[in-house]
Amino acid sequence: MFLPMTMQEAKKRGWDEFDFICVTGDAYVDHPSFGIAIVSRLLESLGYRVGMIAQPNPQKPSDFQKLGTPKYGFWVNGGNIDSMVAHYTAAKRRRSNDAYTPGGKAGKRPDRAVTVYCNKLRELYPNANIVIGGLEASMRRFAHYDYWADKVMPSILVDSKADLLIFGMGEKQTEVIARHLAGGGQADQVRCRGVCYLTDQLGLPADAVSVASFAKVSENKLSYAKATHTEIEEQDHIRGKHIIQKQGNNLFLVQTPPMEPLSQEELDRVFALPFERMYHPSYEAMGGVDAIKEVEFSIMHNRGCFGNCNFCSIAFHQGRTVTCRSEQSVIDEAISFTKNPRFKGYISDVGGPSANFRRPSCDKQLLHGLCAQRKCLAPKPCPNLVVDHREYLDLLRKLRSIKGIKKVFVRSGLRYDYMMLEKDDTFMRELIEFHVSGQLKVAPEHCSPNVLDCMGKPHIEVYERFSERFYRLTKEVGKEQYLVPYLISSHPGSTLQDAVNLAVFLKKHHIRPEQVQDFYPTPGTVSTCMFYTGLDPYTLKPVFVPTTQEEKWLQRSLLQYFKPENRRAVATALHKAGREDLIGSGPGCLIPPERSHAGAGAASSAGRAQGAKNVRAEKNSGSSKEKGKDQRDPAFYGRRGRGRSAPAGTPKTGKNSRYAKKGKR
Structure with missing residues (x-):
């Protein structure tokens, strides 16, 4: 049963008021790929009466008042992706559709939805507790460069007038906060891990590191880059400290240390919550919600990503520590698909931020946290990295053996550089033979070493070796399948000469991208810091930026x-x-x-x-990232976390390939 969206639905449950009301910029889709669905179901599991307000019109107070005044407070998020990304292409042109809205209609949420919603709630309910979370709030928790306004903006807590901000994956914080509010406390008094709050100088914690103030980072790009470096490096739940940033006259933002990731048992319980795995039936007459199509019968088996690409939001949002669901939890979810009349026998994906991670990168981090100022995979893999696909392979084997399941796909999110560290071909061979639907999406992103270093990606030689192995194994298993490389143009560090080198690389390898993704500076990432400051925040060295x-x-x-x-x-x-x-x-x-x-x-x-x-054409068409994947898959911004999506492209190899026959050589 869906959570109530109207008082009529509430009365059917025997309710005349709500404990908590969730407000979201997306349509109400009750699926674990949607952060607000997890939060609302978790609150319900704790015994609270929860209502949903989806995509309210800020010009209509009645949209915010239709469920009355909640007993304990509001939970607000902007949707699965930042509302500005939902509205605009990388060229800052209005999108013509929104996969998270009924019928795909654009413009059903306001720009900067979290801020607009909270300000309206504060106007209508001056004394209510307002807690914000989700990707838009999480990535904007510090003073941040806003690409669309082309300026540095303060913490979203300041502009939204909310009481408390949850950053990261918020299940543990949600439980702590809910119990605090139900016990008569106020949201702005919560001091658990994984939250941000505003305070005066007297309320500052003693064990904290400070970063340059909002005023300073607004006028000094070097200060902005240094602040970004500190903010990134303290996002470890073992070694991370409190962070303080002054926002105004005697007004300070405090970020508490990150919350510990959920244990496997806790993660299993989250995915066992009674999700309907579909959009609310009231949307059917409007054409449904397209975002469900790619995820309804997909499975997320992990969280976190130690790949830590600089343009991706995952490290700053979900964290670098990988946690996984148990095999039984995943298998139970797959079995439940076979009982769903909409299921046709095909699991569309078994993945997460990086599909083939089933463990932390090394055992050292379990006690000491992830290494500061080092990446596990780039530019070269750490010698302490543990590479093991056996558990993931065993999981895939068990899933494809379930009665009623015809095919189990792994569509994207695979770290090919991690695969290349395996000692034998067992995993890749079975992946190619059983789990690829004709095309496998991987993400080399570029070919120039300096650009890849700015991206935090391995150098292109790794991709070339992977490509050779992929096509060799594809031939050995008797299939005709192709790699689809994701590529990003105009990333910081990419000169015109680098772009020429990439074109030459594509020509040499017979790759013809159908669509190309320009770099999109989204809030809170290392690459966005480079875009704004022209500096690498890790080294403080200048970086060329195409603007x-x-x-x-x-x-x-x-x-x-x-x-x-x-x-x-x-x-x-x-x-x-x-x-x-x-x-x-x-x-x-x-x-x-x-x-x-x-x-x-x-x-x-x-x-x-x-x-x-x-x-002008892009306004209506968009790139594959902008119009397609970004709109329907929360991966790019952290919930499922592939961390990026870019153009489709297919190698044309051999005079008898089906692409050659179509004259697309």
Whole structure:
């Protein structure tokens, strides 16, 4: 049974008031891929009466008042992804649809939804407890650069006027806070792990580290980069300390140390909550909610990611420590699918932030926490890293043996660099033979070493070895399957020459991306810090940042050099990069010579015109990340956590490949 969205539904349960009311920027989808669904079901399991207000209109007070005044307080989130990302492309153009809204209609939530919702609640319920959480609140907990406003904004606690902020995966905090409020306490008095609160100087904890104030990071980019470094490094539940940041005159933000991850038993209990695994039936007449399509029959078996890519929100939100559900919990969920009349026998994914992580990266971190200023996999794997796919492989074998299940897919989120550290081919062979649906998505992201270093990714040689092994094993098992590499253009560190090198790499490997993702500076990530400051927060060394519309378009066009409409822009880019040798009819050239070439100046003008045309087109089409995966999969922003999504691309190998037959060589 869904939680009540109206008083009529509440009365059917015999309720005339609610203990807690959850307010969300998404449609109400009762599925564990949705953070608000977990929070609401957890509160229900603790014995509280919980109501849901989904996508209220800030211009209609009645939307916020329809369930009355909650006995203990409101829980507010902006949805599975930041509301600004839900509304705008990387080019800051309005999206034409929203997969988290009934019928896919765009604009059903306000910009900066958490702030708008909380301000309206504070106006209507001046004395109510308001607790915020979810990705939008979590990633904006400190003073942060806002790409859409192009300025540094204070902690979202300041602008929202909420009492308390939960960061990270909030089940433990939710229980502590709920019991505190039910016992007569106030939300702004909570001091458990995993929360942020505002206080004056007298209320500051003694055992804390300080970062530069909101005023300082707003005017000094070096201070911003140093603050980011400290904020990132203290996000470890074992060694992390309190963090203090001044927000205004005698107003300080305090982040308590991160909450301990759920144990396996606790995680199993969360996924055993009575989710309906579907959107509320009231949305059916509106066309349903598209976001459910990719996750209804998918399984999340883990949380956290020690991959820690710089452009991804997971390390700052979920954390780097990997925790997993038990095999039995996952199997029970799969068996429940077979009893669902909508299930057709296909499990769409068995994954998480990184699908093939079933344990922490090493045993040392269990006592001492994850290493500061070091990554487990990049640029080279740590010698202490423990690589073991046996448990994950055993889980996949058991899932595909369940009666009523035809196929179990692993669609994305696989760390190929982790796979390449295995001593034999057992896991990869079975993955290719049984769990790939024709295409396997992996994320090399770029090919240039300096760009990959800025991304926190392994160098491209690892991907090349993986590709060779993938196609060899694919041939050995008698299948025709392809890799789909995710790529990002215009990431900090990427010069025009780097983009040219990537185009050459794609040409060499017969990869033709159908869509390309420009780097999207979302709040709270290391890459966004680089974008804003031009500095690497770990080293404080300068980083080149492509910022102009023309430069971004030229880099993006190079990744699709084979498209006739991009030819002028590619010519401009090659002239600017001094790589005219790539214009010609030779096998290594990217584009043919122009019939009547008017010089780089004319090409540049045409490139700018094409760039403007592309931006206009993007308003309606979007990239694969913007229009597709980001909209339906909370992974990119932390709940399931693949951490990124970018263009689809398929290698064309062999004169008899099905792609060659279609004339797409």
